[in-house]
Amino acid sequence: ASEFKKDTKTFQSKKGEVIETKKQGSKKCEDVFAAAMHQSKEDQDKSKIYYLTSRNLDEKKLKEREKKQSYIPVDFEDKLKKLKEKEQREREKEEKRLKKLETKKAKLEETQKKKEEKKMLLEKLKKEAEEKKLLKKEAKKVEEKKRKKLEAKQARLEAKQKKKEEKEALVKTLVKEAEEKKQLKKNEKHMESEEVKADDLPSSIVTKKEQTFVDDDVIKVLLMTDDLLGNLPEEVIDKFAQSEDFKLYEKVISKYKTK
Incomplete structure (x- = not known):
């Protein structure tokens, strides 16, 4: 144990x-x-x-x-x-x-460039349109001025033609009167000397009581005056037509017209 x-x-x-x-x-x-x-x-x-x-x-x-x-x-x-x-x-x-950002940036720049080019083009077209409008307006003014000038010239030509026609009518009247005067002179050889002298005076063709005749020299002077007036410039004729002398001229011309 x-x-x-x-x-x-x-x-x-x-x-x-x-x-x-x-x-x-x-x-x-x-x-x-x-x-x-x-x-x-x-x-x-x-x-x-x-x-x-x-x-x-x-x-x-x-x-x-x-x-x-x-x-x-x-x-x-x-x-x-x-x-x-x-x-x-x-x-x-x-x-x-x-790279994507650069591509996007390039696209944006291209878009912006196109917008600016478009804007510049529109401004250019607008400017050209305004210039054309202004030129058209100026051309219209020139045309209007030219038209008025032509109308004034046409009016002067018509007035000149009218005066020429009046002058020709007056010449015909004076020639007719001269021929009648010569014919009457031949038929009145036996009239008294006082009546013959009365024929030589430059009196009116028409009077209240009796009819007299125009002297040949007066007719020549009137013809020369009309020729001179017809050859003067239009401005001088227009100025003469608006003067007091023209009234005297018309008075003398109308004095030897037959009624």
């Missing part, structure tokens, strides 16, 4: 040692695991620092650093690759966006 108790104590003692040994081993594993985790965390931190510092370097330097930093975990290399691919996609996306 005493040996059994001894063995039991020995067993319990060994069991305690084993348990203690197991506890110590477990603690060591935990320490090793914690140290590994800590080391892994430090490696990851270093990798992140490396990534951040080497991000803006060119590809050649980046490759050299990647070769030197062999401790970078494989999963981080994958992440780095994915990040690069993402950056590439973002760059391409940004380039497309910028």
Whole structure:
């Protein structure tokens, strides 16, 4: 019984040692695991620092650093690759966006240019229309002035023609009277000398009581006067027709007309 108790104590003692040994081993594993985790965390931190510092370097330097930093975990290399691919996609996306904006800007500039050209064309057409309208108005004024001038000239020509016709009629009348006078002179050779003298006086053709005859010299003077008036400029004739002398001229002409 005493040996059994001894063995039991020995067993319990060994069991305690084993348990203690197991506890110590477990603690060591935990320490090793914690140290590994800590080391892994430090490696990851270093990798992140490396990534951040080497991000803006060119590809050649980046490759050299990647070769030197062999401790970078494989999963981080994958992440780095994915990040690069993402950056590439973002760059391409940004380039497309910028290109699209440039295209849109070019279209807007082209549209604005067309609007300005259209505006300038409309202003030019409007200006040309106004100039044509002004020219048409000026041409109308010139035409109206020309028409009035032609009408005035036509009126002067008609007045001149009328005067010419009146002069011709007067000449015919005077010639007729002269012929009648000659004929009457032949038939009145036996009249008294006073009556003959009376015939030589430049008196009116028509009187209240008796008819007398115009002297040949008076007829010549009247014909010369009409010829001179007919050859004068229209302005002089118009001025003469509006003067008091013309009234006297008409009075003398009408004095030798037969009724």
